[in-house]
Amino acid sequence: MIRIGILGYGNLGRGVECAVRQADDMTLTAVFTRRNPDSVQILTDGAPVCSAQDILKYKDDIDVLIICGGSATDLPVQTPEYVRSFNVIDSFDTHAKIPQHFANVDKAAKESGKIGMISIGWDPGMFSLNRVYANAVLPQGKDYTFWGKGVSQGHSDAIRRIDGVADARQYTIPVPASLEAVRNGDAPELSTREKHTRECFVVAEEGADLARIEKEIKEMPNYFADYDTTVHFITQEELNTNHSGIPHGGFVIRSGNTGWNNEHKHIIEYRLKLDSNPEFTASVLTAYARAAYRMNAEGMCGCKTAFDVAPAYLCQQSGEELRKQML
Amino acid sequence: MIRIGILGYGNLGRGVECAVRQADDMTLTAVFTRRNPDSVQILTDGAPVCSAQDILKYKDDIDVLIICGGSATDLPVQTPEYVRSFNVIDSFDTHAKIPQHFANVDKAAKESGKIGMISIGWDPGMFSLNRVYANAVLPQGKDYTFWGKGVSQGHSDAIRRIDGVADARQYTIPVPASLEAVRNGDAPELSTREKHTRECFVVAEEGADLARIEKEIKEMPNYFADYDTTVHFITQEELNTNHSGIPHGGFVIRSGNTGWNNEHKHIIEYRLKLDSNPEFTASVLTAYARAAYRMNAEGMCGCKTAFDVAPAYLCQQSGEELRKQML
Numbered sequence: 001m002i003r004i005g006i007l008g009y010g011n012l013g014r015g016v017e018c019a020v021r022q023a024d025d026m027t028l029t030a031v032f033t034r035r036n037p038d039s040v041q042i043l044t045d046g047a048p049v050c051s052a053q054d055i056l057k058y059k060d061d062i063d064v065l066i067i068c069g070g071s072a073t074d075l076p077v078q079t080p081e082y083v084r085s086f087n088v089i090d091s092f093d094t095h096a097k098i099p100q101h102f103a104n105v106d107k108a109a110k111e112s113g114k115i116g117m118i119s120i121g122w123d124p125g126m127f128s129l130n131r132v133y134a135n136a137v138l139p140q141g142k143d144y145t146f147w148g149k150g151v152s153q154g155h156s157d158a159i160r161r162i163d164g165v166a167d168a169r170q171y172t173i174p175v176p177a178s179l180e181a182v183r184n185g186d187a188p189e190l191s192t193r194e195k196h197t198r199e200c201f202v203v204a205e206e207g208a209d210l211a212r213i214e215k216e217i218k219e220m221p222n223y224f225a226d227y228d229t230t231v232h233f234i235t236q237e238e239l240n241t242n243h244s245g246i247p248h249g250g251f252v253i254r255s256g257n258t259g260w261n262n263e264h265k266h267i268i269e270y271r272l273k274l275d276s277n278p279e280f281t282a283s284v285l286t287a288y289a290r291a292a293y294r295m296n297a298e299g300m301c302g303c304k305t306a307f308d309v310a311p312a313y314l315c316q317q318s319g320e321e322l323r324k325q326m327l
Numbered sequence: 328m329i330r331i332g333i334l335g336y337g338n339l340g341r342g343v344e345c346a347v348r349q350a351d352d353m354t355l356t357a358v359f360t361r362r363n364p365d366s367v368q369i370l371t372d373g374a375p376v377c378s379a380q381d382i383l384k385y386k387d388d389i390d391v392l393i394i395c396g397g398s399a400t401d402l403p404v405q406t407p408e409y410v411r412s413f414n415v416i417d418s419f420d421t422h423a424k425i426p427q428h429f430a431n432v433d434k435a436a437k438e439s440g441k442i443g444m445i446s447i448g449w450d451p452g453m454f455s456l457n458r459v460y461a462n463a464v465l466p467q468g469k470d471y472t473f474w475g476k477g478v479s480q481g482h483s484d485a486i487r488r489i490d491g492v493a494d495a496r497q498y499t500i501p502v503p504a505s506l507e508a509v510r511n512g513d514a515p516e517l518s519t520r521e522k523h524t525r526e527c528f529v530v531a532e533e534g535a536d537l538a539r540i541e542k543e544i545k546e547m548p549n550y551f552a553d554y555d556t557t558v559h560f561i562t563q564e565e566l567n568t569n570h571s572g573i574p575h576g577g578f579v580i581r582s583g584n585t586g587w588n589n590e591h592k593h594i595i596e597y598r599l600k601l602d603s604n605p606e607f608t609a610s611v612l613t614a615y616a617r618a619a620y621r622m623n624a625e626g627m628c629g630c631k632t633a634f635d636v637a638p639a640y641l642c643q644q645s646g647e648e649l650r651k652q653m654l
Contacts, residue, residue, distance in 0.1 A: 018587050022467055022585075099650060124654045126595075130597075131653040132638045132641070132653050133456070136617075136638070137453070137611050139350065183600070258346065259603065259606055260348070260370050264602035265602045266600065266601050266602060266603075267598070268597075268598075268599055270457075270598075271595075271597075271598070273594040275585075276585060276586065279585040280464075283464050283465060283585055290463075305654055306638070306654075307649050307653075309637055309638075310635050310637045311460060311633070311636075312459070312635055314464075316466075319634065320426070323425055323426060323429060324425070326455055326458040326462065327446055327451045327633075327634070
């Protein structure tokens with residue numbers, strides 16, 4: 001059994017707990033939290049909730065620590081720190097800062113002889129893998145990534161900060177005609193506006209100026225100004241009933257050509273349709289925890305990304321079973 | 328530069344030649360044929376066409392030999408034989424015989440210290456990879472593979488063997504309603520008939536009994552009897568004009584659940600839409616030739632499948648570039 005520790009018990013940590021339950025070859029050793037452990041109720045019978053301060057006491061009881069913190073301030077500190085004592089996995093998703101994060105984790109992991117697997121999830125993660133495979137197979141071509149339909153936490157937060165807004169939920173939606181053009185192999189050049197629309201469900205405070213709120217949303221730089229944005233005012237009850245889920249997903253498409261004169265077109269499309277963004281991310285983290293355990297058992301160490309992991313390491317099945325069942 | 332040899336110059340060999348041309352880090356050393364080399368005209372300036380009998384003379388001039396033979400009789404002999412002298416890649420696709428082929432190639436490759444990469448292409452190959460990734464991430468779920476719309480060579484050949492048929496082309500087509508049900512997460516149980524239809528374009532010989540031909544096609548066991556089959560009689564000219572391409576493709580979909588009580592649904596879909604089946608297969612072979620070269624240079628040997636290859640080995644770019652551009 002692979003002994004798993006979870007650091008951080010929000011939506012992502014809870015998702016990892018559920019994914020570990022589905023894995024016959026894994027067991028949850030403990031959940032670590034920065035909150036008062038007595039205030040945190042987990043789902044798994046028999047697994048303790050411990051203070052993050054005590055985590056090093058579990059050094060010999062945990063094979064892989066799955067770090068479920070945020071990319072802004074938690075992971076840049078936690079991942080290099082804990083890879084000194086554990087094999088670790090994170091979902092670091094600040095694209096521009098990945099090279100620096102990789103360097104920090106790699107240095108610490110090589111010193112400790114552990115594996116630090118970073119930027120695991122669906123984007124970065126499964127989407128990145130599909131970009132790499134598709135580029136390797138079709139070197140002459142063009143990449144497209146569409147996100148949605150799904151809830152953007154960052155955009156929802158931005159709306160909530162507007163004066164007079166009580167609550168809000170924002171959906172990112174691919175533009176169907178653009179998606180079709182890409183699938184047809186037209187290889188279009190698409191502007192930001194042509195790729196996605198944004199749909200906002202807003203609960204206004206009583207007496208708030210709705211026209212002003214709508215204008216502020218639609219003109220907000222970076223977040224909304226470059227998009228066709230729709231704003232719906234609804235009640236808190238409607239928001240709670242119809243928009244409480246955290247769905248997401250999207251498309252990675254490569255349109256490429258082969259042939260002596262590039263005369264043949266090919267489309268490679270990868271699509272995710274996810275009911276729960278954090279639970280899916282957690283499921284990817286958990287599969288890569290298996291890989292980290294096995295790769296470290298074979299003597300590998302250092303910082304790794306999904307690009308460095310042979311797919312066979314992710315599965316419970318042996319190589320022989322995989323070849324028989326899935327090849 | 329990675330020095331590539333091609334063994335066998337049919338549609339697949341020609342496709343590899345085109346793919347090598349697109350790869351800045353590869354050069355074509357020679358094409359080997361069992362035909363009279365003087366009768367074979369290739370596209371690449373300066374690369375010789377040689378007799379397959381002379382191939383061992385090129386042992387030190389070729390880094391990876393891409394074997395472009397057929398799975399029925401060529402590859403079971405050629406791959407274990409040539410891996411004694413070269414790193415080799417093949418597209419062995421007789422699913423039931425993969426374990427035996429793997430064992431034969433593995434034994435020879437371990438003795439020679441070379442890599443023999445087998446069953447590379449899109450199915451087996453890219454489709455297999457997507458089955459493995461999706462199963463690793465969503466262990467609770469159901470797999471679906473749909474093929475088409477595309478030309479099935481085996482089914483076209485079966486029609487051509489019917490008395491009174493001059494020529495034929497058969498398309499395999501996924502049933503749209505079944506595809507939609509899978510995408511919606513309904514996780515349906517689908518019979519053979521519910522997954523695919525078969526459409527046949529047939530050129531009859533003059534005076535042939537069309538009703539008898541249509542009946543023989545539709546009732547042919549294994550090939551057509553279990554499917555809803557449509558037969559169109561057309562002229563040879565129409566066949567040549569409208570059905571001379573070799574398109575193919577398909578869908579690998581996994582429908583799975585996460586959550587403490589499996590309460591959330593997720594759909595992972597991988598789709599290929601290919602103008603040229605052999606050229607796309609050849610492009611996959613060529614990317615894996617790069618991986619075989621690099622993995623062997625790092626000291627690895629033995630038989631490998633796509634499951635054993637970390638994605639980073641497939642790309643020309645360095646790990647640093649991949650993390651920056653594609654993660």
